[in-house]
Amino acid sequence: MIEKLKDEKNAIILAHNYSRPEIQDVADFVGDSLELAEKASKTDADIIVFCGVDFMAETAAILNPGKKVLIPDIAICPMAQMLKTEDLLKAKKRYPDAEVVLYINTLAEHKVYADCICTSANAGDIVESMNSDTVIFGPDINLARYVESQTSKRVIPVPEYGLCPTHHQITAEDLSDAKARHPGVEIVAHPECTENILKRANAIASTSGMIKYCKESEENEFLIATEIGLIHRLRKDVPGKKFYPLSKSAVCPQMKTHTLRKVERALEVERIHVKVPKDIAEKAMIPIQRMLSMRC
Ligand code: 13P
Ligand code: SF4
Secondary structure (H helix, E strand, C coil): CHHHHHHHHCEEEEEECCCCHHHHHHCCEEECHHHHHHHHHHCCCCEEEEECCHHHHHHHHHHCCCCEEECCCCCCCHHHHCCCHHHHHHHHHHCCCCEEEEECCCCHHHHCCCCEEECCCCHHHHHHHCCCCEEEEECCHHHHHHHHHHCCCEEEECCCCCCCHHHHCCCHHHHHHHHHHCCCCEEEECCCCCHHHHCCCCEECCHHHHHHHHHHCCCCEEEEECCCHHHHHHHHHCCCCEEEECCCCCCCCCHHHCCHHHHHHHHHHCCCECCCCHHHHHHHHHHHHHHHHHCC
16 A cells, blocks of 8 residues: 555655664665755655654755655654754854854754754764864764764864763663673674763764675674664665674664554655744755765
8 A cells, every 4th residue: 555655646755774674664765864865855756755753854854845745653853852042052152163063863943053964974074074173063972072083173062961862771781791692793883872882882883884884894793782773774785694783772762653554644644744944944954955065
């Protein structure tokens, strides 16, 4: 039924790498935040069904003012909620010469304050390319610290402790337990993990960067430090190698809210329609396009 509705309505399904396995299997494209934004900017479909969280669907809507972007169910990223306008304005006042780079995991109403948007795939390159020596960065503290360690810039995190609850719960204890079960196996981590995990990782990358690393590595087994949805993609895309979640409880409930039934319903009734007010969308489009044009 989903296929039939897609054909009738000239629709495509975009899904994030953390989606449920059955959603990944039915999607036209599965990717990380950067790939999904790029895909959304190029599609000629009339309807985009976005199986991801609010800020991703908003980004797709901003990039496609003439198209209908649907999200099968309300999915609110808690990290994006941690950024408050007043904190951002306070930091801009305190560091007037600093440029602002915001993680794509932000609401459109905050993206309007950014000089450039970044994702975990290009955060280091984008921050390094800014003209100012000091860069205001938000909302993820772990990504902010990682980016500072990879660039020549002073990074000011806003808020001071923004984080992803799913990645935050992957602990050093999980890592020790997993290493004891799988001795000598490489650790591949997402930069939203805490410093405790990142300092012990063999590779740090966006979700699709993690897949690329595992594909190209000469190793055959990997401990994966991110949301468990990535394990399905890894097993599908990199057959013959073994992948173990570093923590089985690293589940993002928001990403898992979309089910096949909800996707079908979204196509049937063309809801939930993601709308960004025109004035906000026009302003937020500028730093998003700047990121996409940089091709980092
Ligand atoms: P990426 O897929 O861009 O690595 O991002 C992970 C994430 O947390 C999305 O919410
Ligand atoms: Fe937000 Fe974390 Fe879920 Fe990504 S994994 S959508 S950052 S809560």
